[in-house]
Amino acid sequence: MVPGSLRRLQSAWEVQTRVIHALVIRELSTRFGRENIGFLWIMVEPLLFASLVGLLWSLAKGPEEHGISVVAFVATGYIPLTLFRHSVQRSVLVFTTNSSLLYHRQIKIMDFILARFIIEMMGCMMAYLFIGLILIATGFMPVPADIGLFLAGWALYSLFCLSICLVLSPLSEISDVMEKFIPVTTYVMIPFSGAFNMSSWLTPTMREFLMLSPFVNGMEMMRKGIWGIKVTAYYDVWNPIICSAVLIGIGLPLCRRVRKTLAVE
């Protein structure tokens, strides 16, 4: 019995990875085409955002703040924020727009969410790597002090973004109102993303409040991973893990419910 179900699980896993792989390629070729730099465009937007906003901030605030380079600080804040904003925008009505693919029974609606999220994550990671190498080479950013901590922070931040998508995608199918609120919500969210300040720069009450945000916890880990002893970081790894688990627990049954009533043209 056990080997049988294990084998089933293994073959289901193989089908799903194959489907997601195909969906990612399909999405890349429809969104970016094969002309000029093709799918490399996915990293252009986060790259431009991070570098131009960084430049703007360093003009306004001077080259350094709290002993670290403003350009590097803004870049490390903006790229994860782009991941959040893009993945949320992309998750709206993802089932309806892809519904013609549900003709193929091995494609599950979860694959749509995962495929789009993976694309956004790949784009942001490539942009991060690119800009990081440039900033390290030019001396604006140190060589990461603790790359493991940085990656753990990135993983938790991404996990939380994904779990938000898992809830938002089905909700956007249930209610049209949702979609209208998303741009303003992602904007209002910015102070709670930890993108533009370290918790240690804030007052203790403010800090305590912001530490409730899973984004801030992930962001602090990433920054500590890069700057090491140059910054003081406050974080709790359990906060993003628990928040993500709760959202996934809500999102998966919601997806199931939406799939049951989804009308496919």
Place this chain on the structure above:
Amino acid sequence: MIVCRDICKEYRHAGLRKQVLRNVNLTVQRGDRIALLGRNGAGKTTLIKLIGGVEMPTSGRIEHHMSISWPLGFAGGFQGSLTGYDNARFIARIYQREYAAIRDFVEDFTELGSQLRMPVKTYSSGMRARLAFALSLAIEFECYLIDEIILVGDQNFHRKCRVELFEKRADRTMILASHDTGTVRELCNRAVIIDQGQATAYDDVNFAVDSYSAL
């Protein structure tokens, strides 16, 4: 074998409710060629979508012990902005087939030539039908779900379908929704009439066609 047990399907939109299928029971044996007969809006396409796993029944269960094609119809199954080749590549990937073999078959069956390099949204419904049939034949399903589309093609396409589907793959199971009573009489061995949400199965196709014509 495909077994549909007590299937109900209803659609809700903006407070409106439409019950399309009510307690439909249907057993399809391996090798059956079943015609689905019914007026426009009777629920033929809905039943095909449910069997194909495209939509989920509101209640009831569908069990199957064979591979079933996606519903070959006017809509669905393709990404309009992708070319014919890209769609073939995508389908080869998700069905884990050799792309080169699928491509050769598609080129040969569809005779679309360089059109295969154009986005599918620029295709006519006849061209789409050719592509859909070519891909599903290349994948080799045990059961084919055909929704009307067999009627849209030209003579050449009909002949090819006849050879590839009804002669070379005569052992396959088939569920065919059609208004063309001639095709049904000729090709099917059983018929199901869908009327007012209920499905009634007939072993005598001619009798079924006659009672459908009287509806």
